[in-house]
Amino acid sequence: MTSPPRWRRFDEWDTRPLRHDQFAVEDPEAGFATFHSPWDPAPSARVENGRVVEIDGKPEAEFDILDSFIAAHHLDLDVIDEAMAMDSGEVARMLVDINVPRERLERLARGMTPAKLASVVSHLSSLEITFAYSKMRQRRTPGNQAHVTNAKDDPLQLAADAAVAVALGFDEIETTMRVASNSWSNAIACAVGASVGRGGVLFQCSIEEAEELRIGMAGFTSYAETVSVYGTEAAFVDGDDTPWSKAFLTAAYASRGIKARCTSGASAELLMGFHEKQSVLYLEARCLCLQRAMGVQGTQNGGIDGAPLTVSMAGGMRELMAENLIAVWLGLECASGNDTRVSESEIRIGAKITPYLMAGSDLLCSGMGSIRKYDNSFNPSLFNGEDVEDFLALQRDLEADGGLTPIEEGDIRELRMRAIKALAAVFRELGLAEIPEAWMLSVAAASGSLDTETFSTGEVTRISEAIRDRGLTAVDAVRALEKHGFVHEAENLLLMLRQRISGDYLQTSAILRDGKVISALNDPNDYQGPGTGYRMSEARRQAVNGVRDLQTREKVLDTERRVDPTAEPWLIAGREANKGTDPREVVIGLSPAFGNELTQTTAGHDLIDVVLALTDGVREGGGNPRLVRIRHTADTSFLGLTAARLSGSGYAIGIQAKGTAVIHRAGRLPHMNIELFSNAPITTLDHYRAMGRNAALHALGREPEPVIVPTEGQALGARYHVRVAMLYAIETGLVIPDAPPLELALSIGQGGMQQ
Amino acid sequence: MSSPLDIYPISEEAPERAVSASGMPLDRLTLDAVVSGQVGARDIRISADVLKLQAGIARAAGRDRLALNLERAAELVEVPQDVILETYEMMRPGRISDPAPLSERAEMLRREYGAHSIAALIDEAVAVYERRNLFRRRY
Known part of the structure; x- marks a missing residue:
């Protein structure tokens, strides 16, 4: 035996757009870590003589530019001891507790170090982060x-x-x-x-800072979001700024009446090659503390240019939401990423x-x-x-x-x-x-x-x-x-x-x-909680x-129900239908609206052509077709079964105006049909002809191959069900309980068909 | 008891206090005034007074960091664009190898524009840059 063949599903999967995406293994040493890295510090803070002398395990003497700025401008000495002493899991639960007000949590955030903020949100699932975000975000009306x-x-x-x-x-x-x-x-x-x-829309022209300020001063633009910050000192300097230069620039924008927000996002440091082996969430928490410290009103945050790299990692999308949550928890406006493809x-x-x-x-x-x-x-x-x-x-x-x-x-x-x-x-x-x-x-x-x-x-x-x-x-x-x-x-x-x-x-x-x-x-x-916050008017x-x-009944009925009141009726109802005696007979039971209120199938076939296809097919198979109008039901199975009980051979076809059709036999359970065309929108006239032929062959005691209407997997429900539901309501509206089936004469077609 | 929050938004609640850097009040910034050539570049600039009002509003809303930023902004309103851009450039890492010019710049802003909090920010930067060895040429 040769080796087992490759499953061709893999060939198909290989051609899916998804396969262009790259997925990376977790590798904290290389900076590929979303929520946790062994190199992330444990949360800590120490205050001596009114100064912060330790942040996340680092003493003041070792503070880099980020720590220094965060110590001086972010951490609130009135809150720091209380906030840092709290259990992270407890704070995480407060974030999703509708009974804990946003303001109370924002106060606590002002006393938390980056590692503490990261450790809190790490307790939350994607669902919980989403919920906490809806509670903590700043403006009620979304934009x-x-x-x-x-x-x-x-x-x-x-x-x-x-x-x-x-x-x-x-x-x-x-x-x-x-x-x-x-x-x-x-x-x-x-x-x-x-x-x-x-009108009334804020506008930004993103370019080098000096030029952006000039364009702003000329009155053309009203906001700026190019104030990028980074989560490590090396990346910050490589990005050609420091927290102080950015704080200065932020004030400069405001001094010209220009709204500003900072930009930061997971994996920027990784892209720049200065990640210090720390998780992207921890680095982003540093960025966000810094932004609050600078006094900028908001942030563009959530991956941004680093988003594709972040989502290459397990939990990447969850991480992007987590950093957005930290942003709003710190009281910042959040333009929440979702920009990069x-x-x-x-x-x-x-x-x-x-x-x-x-x-x-x-x-x-x-x-x-x-x-x-x-x-x-x-x-x-x-x-x-x-x-x-x-x-x-x-x-x-x-x-x-x-x-x-x-x-x-x-x-x-x-x-x-x-x-x-x-x-x-x-x-x-x-x-x-x-x-x-x-x-x-x-x-x-x-x-x-x-x-x-x-x-x-x-x-x-x-x-x-x-x-x-x-x-x-x-x-x-x-x-x-x-x-x-x-x-x-x-x-x-x-x-x-x-x-x-x-x-x-x-x-x-x-x-x-x-x-x-x-x-x-x-x-x-x-x-x-329910009933509060933003609700659409x-x-x-x-x-x-x-x-x-949007589909409306008027529109659907206008296009689908092409009834010409001047046309001669082509189905002429006669007396009550009796059971036939011809053993070659195949009764075709038409639904209440078939050919009168409704004139075409969902595939667009004129019902005259459908009836001719069925009757021609029956004749080709050696049978004799007989048409009846069924009035007490519009259900395919019951149309088929009712017709079968009238048929001399015991075999019949039931069909709805929308084109759903069934071969049935007297004596079977209603839903145990012989053949069924359930996908009317893709059923062709050839299929109806073949169904007529098969019904006749069954009547003659043969065992024909069932007719299969091949589907390519289209979402037929999405494509057709609105119309189907509206049209089918016309069928059911014409149903008369207990009304017996009537003989039908066809005034056109192969020599007409007189009863 | 009145709160600074009562005048927010200023354009709706206290439009008479919205006066541009040139002293033009908001109600005179009309289309007719623009068409007849009475509005110049300085008339569409925010004033230090309005920025201080907004700082007070931010503080009353519990946003003291934003308030501080708006106060720094108020100090920069009268600082010319080229001085702002030059100062920004000096504060970027590796632009100057000697802290003295930056300290002098802080002093100049303090002296000539009363920009005390901006100057304090620059002084703080000088201290940290020295400790972190950022006064080194990058190009």
């Missing part, structure tokens, strides 16, 4: 952030796509460039595009986002790609333009608010063109460019930059440099918009400038809704549920 970029840095496309992102409900949009010198063009294009429609498997992608949809988050994605994957200059996001509708469906499935709202095709047409025209007006007014109409039409229709006829990247650079060199500001854009009739857009852009003066969006977790700031201060998460629920192409 979301979009990436708006394209591969050409095309300002027209940026404007149109920014307008779409705003229409979809994103609270923040973030852009970046392929070519750094295009930043000013990107900034003005997104700012103008985002002013179309709803962590997998090629759509199943893993859907699983990744689900806990966040259920728990809610200040910003579920710290950049969902609202554009096509290839246009994302940050790299593809977890969800992208291609799968925005999948996200909308998940919101609806879970009745969870992920911050997005379905959009209407017609509205979007108008919106995209208006954004493009608004930007064209600004460019014209400011003497930056004249836009040909052909470009406008091309960009308005384009799904991505591969489809566009527009500026070359070099032309964009010239526009961008002109904006910078001439010192143009958002005020100039407001004036240009107003002058060219874009008054609504001018008002929206001005709204963002007015908000900057009041500084309201500098507070924790601030976004704008309906032109007003909501934050952790005036919309605090007050979750304390009825209007919001309706909006979330209104995804594209």
Whole structure:
């Protein structure tokens, strides 16, 4: 015997998208550890003479830059002894206890070292982390952030796509460039595009810090999240900063009225080669303590660029949620990652986002790609333009608010063109460019930059440099918009400038809704169990549920029930049907709505053709078909059995209008049929003909091979059951209890069939 | 008893206190004013007073770290952009090999802009950078 063959299922698995993903073994020495590493310190803290002199086993003399900053600015001396003395498991239980208020836990976090915070959340399962996150997150109303970029840095496309992102409900949009010198063009294009429609959306242009501050000062942008921090000293220095330089930068952003958040995420240190053999969660806990210490209002956290590496490890997705939990527990706004495409498997992608949809988050994605994957200059996001509708469906499935709202095709047409025209007006007014109409039409229709006829990247650079060199500001854009009739857009852009003066969006977790700031201060998460915390309003629920192409009864009946009242009836009912005597007879029992209220199967076959296929098949098999109308039932089995009891041969076919059909024999139990076509949507006329033939062969005492309707595994329920249920209700509505079957004459077909 | 939280959001609860760095009150920042050329770059800048108000609000909300940051920000409002960027650059690791210029910068910010908490932050950095040997050239 040769060796056993390879199971071909493995060949198939090898071709699945999942197999592109890499999975790594746990190896703490190499930095591959999610929650625990033997090199992680045990939690400890010691205070002497009003100073913290030990953190997590390290004496003050050995403090690195992170320890020093955390000791000086994070740890609260009034809380530290109490918090550090508590049992980690006990604190973990408090995190999931609806009776322990968020504020009490936040107070304790202010006295906990990174190792302590990590040890607490390590006690929690994925479910418990999700639940604790829903309780501890800062703003009650969830929100979301979009990436708006394209591969050409095309300002027209940026404007149109920014307008779409705003229409979809994103609270923040973030852009970046392929070519750094295009930043000013990107900034003005997104700012103008985002002013179309709803308006009031925070906007960021991600670039080198000095330039980002300048663009912010010019009024185009309103937030920044490029303030990266790292969990080891070596990585921090390699990242070209220290906690003090970042704290200074954070204050600098606020001094210009720009909302800022830090960025950190698991595995960044691992990618940079400075992990010190410590678990990614412990390193991230250090980052987060540091961020609170710096006084930044929030964090972009949860893997970010390191997310794919983190999920290559066992428990990686759980770890990403755990670090998000530490962030909100420390009182930080959390833009909770879910940005980098962590997998090629759509199943893993859907699983990744689900806990966040259920728990809610200040910003579920710290950049969902609202554009096509290839246009994302940050790299593809977890969800992208291609799968925005999948996200909308998940919101609806879970009745969870992920911050997005379905959009209407017609509205979007108008919106995209208006954004493009608004930007064209600004460019014209400011003497930056004249836009040909052909470009406008091309960009308005384009799904991505591969489809566009527009500026070359070099032309964009010239526009961008002109904006910078001439010192143009958002005020100039407001004036240009107003002058060219874009008054609504001018008002929206001005709204963002007015908000900057009041500084309201500098507070924790601030976004704008309906032109007003909501934050952790005036919309605090007050979750304390069922009936509390965020609940969608009825209007919001309706909006979330209104995804594209909803099936309604009217719509289904209009398309499926093509009854022509002027047509001659082709099935003519006669007297009550009796039992036949012809041993070659095959009765075909038609359901109550067959051929009158309903005229086609779910596969789209006209019922006339179906009847002709069945009757022709019966004749081919040597039988004689006889049609009856069954009125007391619409159930396939009972249609078949009723017909069989009328049949001279004892064999019959029962069929519903939607096309489900059965061969039955008198005397059998109702559900013990002989052959069944249960998948009407994939049943062809040839199958019906073959069924007729087989019924006849059974009648003649033969034993034909059953007809098999092959399925390719389609989700037929998903594809058809809404329509089936609506149509089947018509059948059942026509059922008359106890009404006897009637003879049916067919007025058309092979010589007609007279009874 | 009134709390700083009562004036949040300032744009809705106390718009008269929202005054830009140039002294322009929020209610004069209208589309008409922009169109008629009465609004310049400085009119769309946040003021130190508003940042201090927001710091008070943050503190009242139990967010003292954020409050401290907003107070540092208030100190930087009048610091010119190039000074800010230059100071930031000096604070980055390995930019200078001698702590003196950074200490002098702290002193200058304290003296010329009253930026006491910013200066304290820089002084603290100098001490830690020396201990951790970060005053070394990286390029």
